[in-house]
Amino acid sequence: MDRWVGKVAIVTGASSGIGAATVQALARAGMIVVGLARRAERVEELRKTLPPDVGRRVHAYRCDVTSEESIVNTFATIDRQLGGVHVLINNAGVSKLTCTLLTPGNAEDLRTVMDTNVMGLVLCTREAFQSMKRRQIAGHIVNINSILGHKYVPFPNLNIYMASKYAVTAITETLRNDLRNEGTKVKVTSISPGVVRTEMVPEGKQFQDTPMLEAEDIVGAILYALGTPAHVQVHEVIIKPVGEMA
Numbered sequence: 147m148d149r150w151v152g153k154v155a156i157v158t159g160a161s162s163g164i165g166a167a168t169v170q171a172l173a174r175a176g177m178i179v180v181g182l183a184r185r186a187e188r189v190e191e192l193r194k195t196l197p198p199d200v201g202r203r204v205h206a207y208r209c210d211v212t213s214e215e216s217i218v219n220t221f222a223t224i225d226r227q228l229g230g231v232h233v234l235i236n237n238a239g240v241s242k243l244t245c246t247l248l249t250p251g252n253a254e255d256l257r258t259v260m261d262t263n264v265m266g267l268v269l270c271t272r273e274a275f276q277s278m279k280r281r282q283i284a285g286h287i288v289n290i291n292s293i294l295g296h297k298y299v300p301f302p303n304l305n306i307y308m309a310s311k312y313a314v315t316a317i318t319e320t321l322r323n324d325l326r327n328e329g330t331k332v333k334v335t336s337i338s339p340g341v342v343r344t345e346m347v348p349e350g351k352q353f354q355d356t357p358m359l360e361a362e363d364i365v366g367a368i369l370y371a372l373g374t375p376a377h378v379q380v381h382e383v384i385i386k387p388v389g390e391m392a
């Protein structure tokens with residue numbers, strides 16, 4: 147991770163779960179970390195729990211990734227205040243386990259999932275890439291995908307979530323091609339976890355016997371991908387807890 151020390155990382159969905167754990171790990175590794183979330187106050191609270199020399203490198207910015215205006219304004223502010231983006235962790239994501247694809251009145255929930263998991267990721271990537279391009283940064287974009295982005299699992303009420311993650315798989319490879327065609331050395335990595343113990347996973351009987359990963363397990367994969375030499379690109383990492391059936 148030495149080449150990233152003092153460089154800027156943006157983590158979307160930094161107020162909880164995998165994103166919050168990633169903010170801490172990247173700041174501890176010496177990066178300047180901008181944690182984005184609608185609940186930016188949670189990122190600020192997290193910052194205060196860190197040792198002062200680490201917390202000093204964490205910045206909390208409010209950003210709603212379903213809003214293009216919010217993304218464009220936030221990335222412009224970061225560029226102005228902290229300089230160019232070196233690393234983007236596209237982590238913000240939602241599932242709405244409220245309905246099937248056939249349930250009347252489901253459009254709002256389905257749109258929220260697609261706007262967050264797909265369009266949010268694409269637009270954050272576009273803004274981060276423009277910053278990298280302006281400053282000729284050979285950066286790294288990490289997309290937090292899912293095993294559900296690779297394989298159909300008949301889980302009830304997943305509705306459009308799986309499609310959103312299949313889209314992340316396709317978008318990662320499209321980006322890889324676009325980045326090559328732009329003549330850049332920017333890397334893109336997809337990290338696809340099985341079930342992770344976070345606020346996204348509902349509490350209760352449904353998951354009580356399900357083996358789960360911890361957010362730190364996913365952070366380990368992010369650090370591995372970021373830590374590879376400049377000429378090495380980790381394309382895809384699939385991580386499951388031992389004993390997971392899917």
Ligand SMILES: NC(=O)c1ccc[n+]([C@@H]2O[C@H](COP(=O)([O-])OP(=O)(O)OC[C@H]3O[C@@H](n4cnc5c(N)ncnc54)[C@H](OP(=O)(O)O)[C@@H]3O)[C@@H](O)[C@H]2O)c1
Nearest residue numbers: 159161162163164183184185210211238239341342344346
């Ligand atoms: N948990 C799992 O089993 C699992 C498995 C595979 C993949 N994943 C993926 O891992 C990623 C992180 O999920 P998690 O498990 O850590 O869930 P989580 O604890 O619920 O965290 C989700 C994060 O996304 C942010 N977010 C949601 N909507 C947003 C919006 N419109 N604008 C900005 N930020 C938004 C939330 O922040 P605010 O609400 O404060 O905005 C929160 O920080 C997601 O992409 C998820 O699909 C999770």
